[in-house]
Amino acid sequence: MKIVVVGGGISGVSAAYLLRKHTKYDVVLVEKEKQTGGKAATFKEEGYTIETGPNGFLDNKEEIKRLINDSGFDDNVIESKDESRSRYIFSNGRLYQLPENPIKLFFSDFFSLKGLLEIFKEPFIEQYMQDETLEQFVKRRLGKEMLDKLIGPMACGVYAGNPKYMSMDATFKKIKDIERQYGSLIKGLISMMKQKKAKASSASGPFSAKLMSFKNGVGSFVNHLAGNINRMEGEVVNIAKQEKGYRIDTKRDSIYADYVVFAAPAYALSKITEKLDNEFSRILNMLEYAPLSVVSLGFDKKNMPEIVNSFGYLFNLNDIKDTIGVLFDSSIFDFRAPEDKVLVRVMIGGAIKKQSAFKNKIYGTAVQELQRSASIFNAFEYSHLKRHTFAIPQYGLNHKEIIDSIKEFERRNRGIFITGNAFYGVSLNDCVAASYELISKVL
Ligand SMILES: Cc1cc2nc3c(=O)[nH]c(=O)nc-3n(C[C@H](O)[C@H](O)[C@H](O)COP(=O)(O)OP(=O)(O)OC[C@H]3O[C@@H](n4cnc5c(N)ncnc54)[C@H](O)[C@@H]3O)c2cc1C
Known part of the structure; x- marks a missing residue:
């Protein structure tokens, strides 16, 4: 029996590894x-370790840890540095440090009095059971200031998303479910804390999970997994049903398989399935991608402002010009830059500023943004640009329709399984968890 896995990002590689x-x-x-890894790609140049996509994973999910252990890669795992845990939001022209315990934010000058009043009105806001956008949810329950200053920036940080279009059920279901169950987030959180008593102390804030990575970058892990898999280079363009199994056509050859796992992006899968199921292909094509340019800049440490020793910062939605986030990679992890250098990654574009991702003089933009938001006036000594058109x-609100149609398609076409970050979560953790789920379906 033969299984063909299409797409060699973390989703496809982890699925292929587990199937083998x-x-x-x-x-x-x-x-x-030529290279496996997809978005998870790392390279080394001039003493810098450059991540053109993800730089780590949170240690609060089991599956990725299990896979690392299972594949014998534990010795390469590194933890983010404790001293870099401080994160900031650039808002109204200055950087605000986010406290580990988010409650402390309410006793700082981060929110205005008007913003705080809106937040404290939350328990009295009427419950709404249906799915809605992140913007609708936060504005309705917690007010616009909470959206602009805290939740919106986080949505940009994790999804490069635009809260106007993001579905609560598809992205922040746990939070929406607190409203569904308790009628209010504040009431729900108090009740959950009481249930967990001492365990749910302030230590369980949004940043309590630790960011982890690998000594030689995220790409090294995917390559390590891929090293154990039989591979073929080729762009799949079509799939056709056979009497038994499927024929998979690449631009050059065809291969036959009993089972097929698709772990390619939604737009690629849409093209591949166009002839087999036109309606399914059309639905997949509705899934949009945010573009993002990742500008990596290396600086001499001398005369750099203190902020470069932190994790990085996000932007109040009203303060976004081109950049949605800045990460100080050399402060987050060891082995990312030479001893006396600083490695900064500037994330430009996202769903909220699509056109910025395609700017021509993007290094100039990155420099201006660093000057404006972090007073970094030093000249950079190293630079690299990775433009992701489909980052x-x-x-969106149609995500459930897309997932339902995948399940229906899998039912109609026995032996085809679909996974990947387009459907079951975008984090590395989500992608690996989806592979474990897929294996149990195949078995
Ligand atoms: C800039 C950036 C930063 C990120 N930061 C983080 C982070 O810090 N932590 C985190 O957890 N997540 C992060 N993410 C998200 C995470 O990296 C991705 O969601 C994840 O890597 C996607 O993996 P995937 O295998 O599902 O898709 P992809 O990595 O997109 O892989 C799909 C693969 O399919 C291949 N392919 C496409 N079409 C075809 C075809 N027709 N035939 C054959 N192959 C095909 C592609 O070449 C690609 O290799 C980040 C993403 C980006 C872009």
Whole structure:
């Protein structure tokens, strides 16, 4: 029996690795690029370790840790540095440090009195059970200031998203479910804290999970997994049903398989399935992606402002010009820059400023943004640009329709399984968890 896995990002590679390990099937991974990894790619240059996509994963989910352990890669895992835990929001022309305990924010000058009153009115806001956008939810329950200054920036940080279009159920379901269950977030959180008593102390704030990575970057882990898999380079363009199994056409050849796992982006899968199921292909094509340019800049440490020793910062939605976030990679992890240098990654564009991701003089933009928001006036000594036209899939109000149609498609086409960050979560953790889920379906 043969299984073909299409797409060699973390989703496809982890699925192929687990299939090889846990089944007796002949597993072949088909990836259109020479290199596996997809968005998870790392390279080294001039003493810097550059992540062109993700720089780590949170340690609060089991599956990725299990996979690291299972594949014998534990010795390469590194923790983010404790001293870099401080994170900031650039708002109204200055940087505000976010306290570890978010409650403390309410006793600082971060929110205006008007903003605080809106937040404290939350328990009296009427419950709304249906799905809605992140913007609708936060504005309705907590007010516009909370959206602009805290939740909106976080949505940009995680999804490169625009709160105007993000579905609560598809992106922040746990929070929406607190409203559904308790009628109010504040009431719900108090009740949950009481239930957990001492365990739910202030230590369980949004940043309590630790960011982890690998000594040689996230890409090294995907390459390590891929090293154990039979691979073929090729861009899949079509799939056709056979009497038994499927024929998968790449631009050059065709391969036959009993089972097919798709872990390619939604727009690619839409093209591949156009002939097999036109309606399904049309629905997949509705899934939009946010573009993002990742500008990596290396500086001499001398005369750099104190902020470069932190994790990084996000922007109040009203203060976004081109950049949605800045990360000080060399402060977050060891082994990212030479001893006396600083590695900064400036994230430009996202769903909220799509056109900025495609700007021509993007280094100039990054420099101006660093000057404006962090008073970094030093000249950079190293630079690299990675432009992602389709950086991160955006889960809108139609996401449930898309997931339902995937399940229906899988039912109609037995032996085809679909995974990937377009559907079941965008974090590395989500992608690996989806692979474990997929393995149990295949088995
Ligand atoms: C800039 C950036 C920063 C991020 N930061 C983080 C972070 O810090 N932590 C975190 O957890 N997540 C982060 N993410 C999200 C995370 O990196 C991605 O969601 C995840 O890596 C996606 O993996 P994937 O395998 O599902 O998709 P992809 O990585 O997109 O892989 C899909 C693969 O399919 C291949 N392919 C496409 N079409 C075809 C075809 N027709 N035939 C064959 N192959 C095809 C592609 O070449 C690609 O290799 C970040 C994402 C970006 C862009």
